[in-house]
Amino acid sequence: xxxxxxxxxxxxxxxxxxxxxxxxxxxxxxxxxxxxxxxxxxxxxxxxxxxxxxxxxxxxxxxxxxxxxxxxxxxxxxxxxxxxxxxxxxxxxxxxxxxxxxxxxxxxxxxxxxxxxxxxxxxxxxxxxxxxxxxxxxxxxxxxxxxxxxxxxxxxxxxxxxxxxxxxxxxxxxxxxxxxxxxxxxxxx
Numbered sequence: 001x002x003x004x005x006x007x008x009x010x011x012x013x014x015x016x017x018x019x020x021x022x023x024x025x026x027x028x029x030x031x032x033x034x035x036x037x038x039x040x041x042x043x044x045x046x047x048x049x050x051x052x053x054x055x056x057x058x059x060x061x062x063x064x065x066x067x068x069x070x071x072x073x074x075x076x077x078x079x080x081x082x083x084x085x086x087x088x089x090x091x092x093x094x095x096x097x098x099x100x101x102x103x104x105x106x107x108x109x110x111x112x113x114x115x116x117x118x119x120x121x122x123x124x125x126x127x128x129x130x131x132x133x134x135x136x137x138x139x140x141x142x143x144x145x146x147x148x149x150x151x152x153x154x155x156x157x158x159x160x161x162x163x164x165x166x167x168x169x170x171x172x173x174x175x176x177x178x179x180x181x182x183x184x185x186x187x188x189x
Contacts, residue, residue, distance in 0.1 A: 006088065007032040008098035008129060011176035012108045013061040015047050016054040019114040023047025023074060025063060027081060027112070028172035030180055031088045031098070037180075041084045042173040045077035048118050061170045078119040091127035100125075101134035103156050103179040109133075136183045143186075156182075 009030040016022030029041040046068050047053065058064065090096045102108045109125060116124035140159060143149035151158055160167040160178045163185055168174040 004034055006096075006098040007101050007134060008085075008089075009101045009176045009180050010105075010108050010112060011102055011172040011179065012111050013063070013170060013172050014057060014111055015051055016057045017107075018052075019110045021052045022054070022057070022111075023051030024077075024111055024115050025058075025061065025068060025071075026172040027077065027115075028176045029081070029084065030176055031084070032180070033088065038088065039084065040173065041081060043077045043080055044071055045074050046071045048074040048115070074115070075119055078115060082121070085128045089128045091123075097130040098128055099132055099134050100129040101179070101183065102176065103135065103182070104137050105133045105135040134183060136179060136186050139183075139186045 007030075009032065011028050012024045013026035014022050014024055024045065025047055026044045027041070028043075030037055031039045031041075051074075053065065053068075058068075085091070089098060100109050109129075113124045113126070121127075136159070137154060140149060140151075140154050144151070144154070149162075151162055156175060156178060157167055157169045159182055163182055165178050165181045165185075166174075167178040
């Protein structure tokens, strides 16, 4: 039987840390099937209408408010992301789901779930994922606990530097590529 395991890596840049009130301004994803990257997705957009915007969050991603106003709408980005997912997953087949993956993955997937709901998709990202998170952070914590890894902190940029993985921090596509590389290294160790 051929391994058709699917992994959906996601990273988002947002206007704050609360998925209930802040919005997505960049979403990047990698679709991996049977260990091979079959497609990447990277889109910058305006936050959804009514989203709170924290200046500190925009500074982290290097985004200005005027730049946000010039981007495509959140709804257009959402539709493009849904099309990306639909090319690889049959949302109506419960046996065709992806493992959700990311660095501190629950944070990103909470934002994506809320984004789906805001745009009228009542089933959310759960139509495409199995909710069995693949996240390098707990694996790093286990290595820290076992004293086989000792870093000053476990932020993505610190970990990427330790493993000599290129990273342009707080760019969603760069972040998710680094996350995938870190996860692969940890699983091979």
